[in-house]
Amino acid sequence: MFSEYKFKVLEEYRSKRDSNSISMNLIHPTPAKIKAECLNVLEARFSRKDERMLTAFFGGMNGEDEYRTAIKKIDGDRFKPLTNFLRGNTQATDESNIELLAWLIDFEPRPYRVRKAESPDERSEILISDDHMPMLAAKNLKQKLFNGKQKRQFLSLFVALLALAFIFQHYTKVGFSPLHHPFSGEEQCMYWAGDQYKPVLCNVKIENRPVYALDIEKLEHLRMITKSDTITKKSIGHLWYAKINGKIEFYSASGYHPVYTNKPLKPLTLYMYTKYILSRR
Numbered sequence: 001m002f003s004e005y006k007f008k009v010l011e012e013y014r015s016k017r018d019s020n021s022i023s024m025n026l027i028h029p030t031p032a033k034i035k036a037e038c039l040n041v042l043e044a045r046f047s048r049k050d051e052r053m054l055t056a057f058f059g060g061m062n063g064e065d066e067y068r069t070a071i072k073k074i075d076g077d078r079f080k081p082l083t084n085f086l087r088g089n090t091q092a093t094d095e096s097n098i099e100l101l102a103w104l105i106d107f108e109p110r111p112y113r114v115r116k117a118e119s120p121d122e123r124s125e126i127l128i129s130d131d132h133m134p135m136l137a138a139k140n141l142k143q144k145l146f147n148g149k150q151k152r153q154f155l156s157l158f159v160a161l162l163a164l165a166f167i168f169q170h171y172t173k174v175g176f177s178p179l180h181h182p183f184s185g186e187e188q189c190m191y192w193a194g195d196q197y198k199p200v201l202c203n204v205k206i207e208n209r210p211v212y213a214l215d216i217e218k219l220e221h222l223r224m225i226t227k228s229d230t231i232t233k234k235s236i237g238h239l240w241y242a243k244i245n246g247k248i249e250f251y252s253a254s255g256y257h258p259v260y261t262n263k264p265l266k267p268l269t270l271y272m273y274t275k276y277i278l279s280r281r
Helices: 003-018 031-046 046-058 064-073 078-087 095-104 120-129 137-145 146-173 216-221 270-276
Strands: 189-192 197-200 211-213 238-246 247-251
Touching: 003 095, 031 064, 031 078, 031 095, 046 064, 046 095, 064 120, 078 095, 197 216
Parallel strands: none
Antiparallel strands: 189 197, 189 211, 238 247
16 A cells, blocks of 8 residues: 555655664755756666656656756745655655655656456455555454355445445535546556546657656546536635636645646635635626
8 A cells, every 4th residue: 555655765764864774865955956966866866667757746747857847947846845754844745745655765666556456355354454444443343243255245335335435535525526437456556537547558658748757646636627507616725626727627636736747736716615615697
């Protein structure tokens, strides 16, 4: 699970930091120092295996020279979430920041890859233990609940109920139902299709659209809200927006704009709701 990968990356960072075995830029990090360290690492040990991470973080690029240019041009604010996380100012951060940190400290093995479950039992355990589900240890289920067929039936029912509860909660807060993506598990990349991310094989070229490393969180939850009449007062605090070329765009999750990747999405406030939604009805 990614939570385990995140723990190991952070543990190695702290170990190297405490023993002064990493760059001074990372011992007392700031956005400017992290940006400088990105250039240093790119120059010292550029590797093809890191290109998905680099593309996801800095945008659709091709080759070391283009990544170097992208790093130099990127706004330093893009590194603030990672800086705050490493300083202990925040307790959580986006998966892309963990992947960037793994690259900066030369953590191995990287990048993180989703391990395929070998059996129906194991698939149920992975779903229940996922970071986006309530915490419920699969080992405790094995030891305390049911055995054999009864256990599998219980786990399947429990996972289904959790999924339905999550969908219902998201629907009532935001005012729309999620779209389903055709996802075979072989796709390790994705692209922005105009109003949502869609999974794709990494060797597929999408005309005029950059391809990013697969991010399950963004794939499942980040969508542009195309119908403003679905936005209600209940959406305040549960939707995000960005002003692009003088026009307000609304999104279903936080993060950065899927096209203008240096532009953060801001939470919908009562003021923005009144000015751009309520006043136009």
